[in-house]
Amino acid sequence: MGVAHMMQLQRLCDSIAIFLEDDLDPRSFFQTKNIANRYNCKQLEEKCNQFGLQRFKEIVQSDEFMELDEKFISFLMESKETKAKEEVKCKMLLAWTKHDIDERKECFLSLLMKFQLTKMTLSYRRFLVENEPLLYRSFESLRLLTISILDSTGNSSSKDINWGENKQLVVFDKTSQRMHSHDVDDKTWTPMQTIDQAIIQNTLYSAVVMETYIYVICMNGSFYRLEYAESNAKWEQMTNTELQYARAVALDGFVYGIEYQNYSNIMERYDPSNNKWSRLTNKSLILAWEALVAADGKVFCIAGRNQGQQGQPTNKVEIYDPVTSTWSMDNKSLNEARDCAFATSTEEGIYVMGGYDLNQRSTLINVEFRSSVTKTWMMLKPMKNARAGAFSSCVIDEKVYVIGGNGNPANIEAYDPETKEWKIIETIPGKNIFPRATVAISI
Incomplete structure (x- = not known):
């Protein structure tokens, strides 16, 4: 030259x-x-x-x-x-x-x-x-x-970032029997590891991410994990939980689970250091179809359906403190009673989405938010689609993503706290997902 x-x-x-x-x-x-x-x-x-x-x-x-x-x-x-x-x-x-x-x-x-x-x-x-x-x-x-x-809102703790981190949404597809990751910025799908046959046969019900592992729980309580960043990694079967139809969250290095479809006041905690589940103090309320979420260093059990002939939804919120091993009722309740809802959290607070209103016999599009600062619940703009039961949600870069629920299994909806708007961002053509098991991972 x-x-x-x-x-x-x-x-x-x-x-x-x-x-x-x-x-x-x-x-x-x-x-x-x-x-x-x-x-x-x-x-x-x-x-x-x-x-x-x-x-x-x-x-x-x-x-x-x-x-x-x-x-x-x-x-x-x-x-x-x-x-x-x-x-x-x-x-x-x-x-x-x-x-x-x-x-x-x-x-x-x-x-x-x-x-x-x-x-x-x-x-x-x-x-x-x-x-x-x-x-x-x-x-x-x-x-x-x-x-x-x-110019921003809310409060947060100090936390560095990993410059190479790229958060992606992961679904479990029954059709291909593989996991697939979705880059929400590039709107691209990438096939990941296959799903173990035992997980498919026992019916995958719930999934959480903790450190470099995805943990999944099946309907019968069988429990597995995968080191997702390793392309050749194999699923490991861990100690099973006694929980049936378990909904789970990860908090401070532990997995917490409750029974979702059964009326129950039981919570168990899994410790990966010794591969054991242990029974924690029982909740005060015996409920089914509760939303479960970890926020502010605590575990929140939100809404759900009361036991009994009436089986009425509740707007109560019960909180477990791992430090004191005690339960307490939130001073503030949801604005609207519901069951079959889903909850997720960001640095700013907790989002509760959808659910079922038994009195009106209708699936809800309503969304409520509990600020970590004010500790009160407020109504947000509703989702585009009503969702209940078989759906899940996760957070990527402070945006809330919702997938599945009430006949919308191929529909991903996102909420942007800055614009305070929901929008449909993606569909999942050709996939038949386990809708309760969507998670967010860092690659």
Whole structure:
């Protein structure tokens, strides 16, 4: 390229540029970009720019990323097309700045202002204020972060992020007898490991994610786990639970389960360190079809149907505290009694969706939210579809995803707390899923 450029052989320069475009990958990216800049190859430079935006997470893993100039770093940080969350971009900006802090600390603030700070999680913004000298020693940086936090709602604990983390929604498909992961940003489906035949035969009923494992419980209480990040991993059968039709949640390294379709006041806890289930203190209320969720370091049993001939739904909320091993009733009840609902939680609070109103004999579209700050329940905008019983929900990047329920097994609906709107985001063609077992994993 140097010789062709010096001899003004433009057609040869163009041919070399086309070759370099075709050969562009994360390893060749940095040299190709240098060539494009040095010899003023505008089209090749644009190709490199687009490659950097689309393959950001791959190029940042190279040591050569630290040698990029301020202009290109600014371009990556500011562009809305960069395929990375704001937290990931910020984490890499900090690493780039610290690589030559004497030369780069002066431009850090101007680069920080390129971010959409309100799109970062509150926990990561708090982490920055508490742990990053580049921010807490700068009045202007603290001002920017403080304003962004005031523009957000709720409270959160301090938590770092993994720049390589990509959360995906996982369903269990009866048709292919495999798990499938869904990237909610790219709207792509990827087949994962097969489902063990014993799990299919015993009917998968509930699933949770804990650390690097997916745990599943079948109708009869048989219990299995899979290390999902290992492509060749096999399902392991763990100690079975005595719970039938169990609904489960994960909290602080344990799995908690209750009986869902049976009237019961029993809760069990699974400890992976010794592969044992243990019976906990009984709940006060004997209910069926309760929603179960972990939030604020506690386990919440929400609504459900009372035992007896009337079998009326309730709006009561019972809370288990693992520290004291005690149950208590929430001071505030749901606005509407329901059973067969589903609950999930974010950093901001608990969402309870759908369910069944026995009095009206109708499936609900109603959604309620319990703020972790005010501890009170409020009605949100309803879902697009009524759902009850055989459906589930999970959270990805603070958005709530709901799948299945009441004749909508192939329908995924999402709630955005920022816009306070629900929308149908995806369908699942050709799949017959276990609707109570949808989970979110980090890849």
